[in-house]
Amino acid sequence: EAGVTQSPTHLIKTRGQQATLRCSPISGHTSVYWYQQALGLGLQFLLWYDEGEERNRGNFPPRFSGRQFPNYSSELNVNALELEDSALYLCASSFRGAREQYFGPGTRLTVT
Amino acid sequence: GIQVEQSPPDLILQEGANSTLRCNFSDSVNNLQWFHQNPWGQLINLFYIPSGTKQNGRLSATTVATERYSLLYISSSQTTDSGVYFCAVELLIRIKAAGNKLTFGGGTRVLVKP
Numbered sequence: 001e002a003g004v005t006q007s008p009t010h011l012i013k014t015r016g017q018q019a020t021l022r023c024s025p026i027s028g029h030t031s032v033y034w035y036q037q038a039l040g041l042g043l044q045f046l047l048w049y050d051e052g053e054e055r056n057r058g059n060f061p062p063r064f065s066g067r068q069f070p071n072y073s074s075e076l077n078v079n080a081l082e083l084e085d086s087a088l089y090l091c092a093s094s095f096r097g098a099r100e101q102y103f104g105p106g107t108r109l110t111v112t
Numbered sequence: 113g114i115q116v117e118q119s120p121p122d123l124i125l126q127e128g129a130n131s132t133l134r135c136n137f138s139d140s141v142n143n144l145q146w147f148h149q150n151p152w153g154q155l156i157n158l159f160y161i162p163s164g165t166k167q168n169g170r171l172s173a174t175t176v177a178t179e180r181y182s183l184l185y186i187s188s189s190q191t192t193d194s195g196v197y198f199c200a201v202e203l204l205i206r207i208k209a210a211g212n213k214l215t216f217g218g219g220t221r222v223l224v225k226p
Contacts (some may be wrong), residue, residue, distance in 0.1 A: 014216055015120060015188035031212065037153070043216035044199065088153045094212075099162070099202060103155040 002027065006091050012110045013081050021076040021107045025093030031055075032065065032074040033094075033101060036071035038087035046089075049074055050096065081111045114203045125189045125224045133184040135199030143202035144175050145214065146184050148195050152166045152218035155198065158184070189224045190220045196221050 005024045013019050025032050034046040045058040049068035063079040072093075078085055088108050092101040118147040125131055146158040159166050159173040161182065166173055170189075174211075175182040186193055200214040 033213070035214075037217075042218055043200070045213040045215070045216075048212055050212075058213065073193060089153065090153075092155075092214075099212075100157070100160040102146065103147070105154045106150065108153070 006104040012053045023091030029093035033092040035090045116217035135182040140204040141201040142204040
């Protein structure tokens with residue numbers, strides 16, 4: 001069974017640009033979560049999508065947004081990139097109603 | 113919000129040694145997971161253990177929910193056990209729609225020397 005997949009593996013952007021990160025959950029999982037791991041800040045919850053709707057949001061500005069598609073895959077968009085957005089972005093998925101989350105390999109975003 | 117503290121922050125072991133990692137949390141939880149982060153950044157699921165004891169090979173974990181802590185045991189450590197170990201919890205709240213987010217501890221960085 002394939003795990004959570006994320007693309008791209010690495011992304012280099014310039015300050016002020018927009019970045020789009022993609023995530024495909026494990027087959028049968030309907031919930032997708034996004035987390036940010038920035039140097040010195042640890043792992044922080046960003047967004048939770050379930051059945052196409054945003055269900056919960058972490059303490060991040062509105063320029064962090066996303067969506068979930070009918071096939072349950074998800075996209076994270078970061079607008080007006082700032083240097084401090086440089087981080088590893090991890091996507092996780094879970095079955096509807098289940099608690100255990102499974103993580104993908106991450107996308108490493110570098111903003112110069 | 114809920115606080116999650118892991119100890120020790122760093123651990124250096126000789127191959128073959130045993131060790132215990134601790135995770136303390138400040139509130140009632142309905143999910144607790146242990147992860148191992150590999151050098152490439154991926155989080156590998158070790159245990160889903162909101163309560164009780166589980167074992168998987170050389171690893172075992174115990175969560176005492178009433179006392180708000182969890183322990184991860186590594187026995188006969190190997191160099192491949194090196195990496196960062198994270199504990200993550202989900203706060204127990206009544207509003208389901210606002211739940212499901214994991215709060216991570218700061219991690220324990222483990223180095224196993226040959």
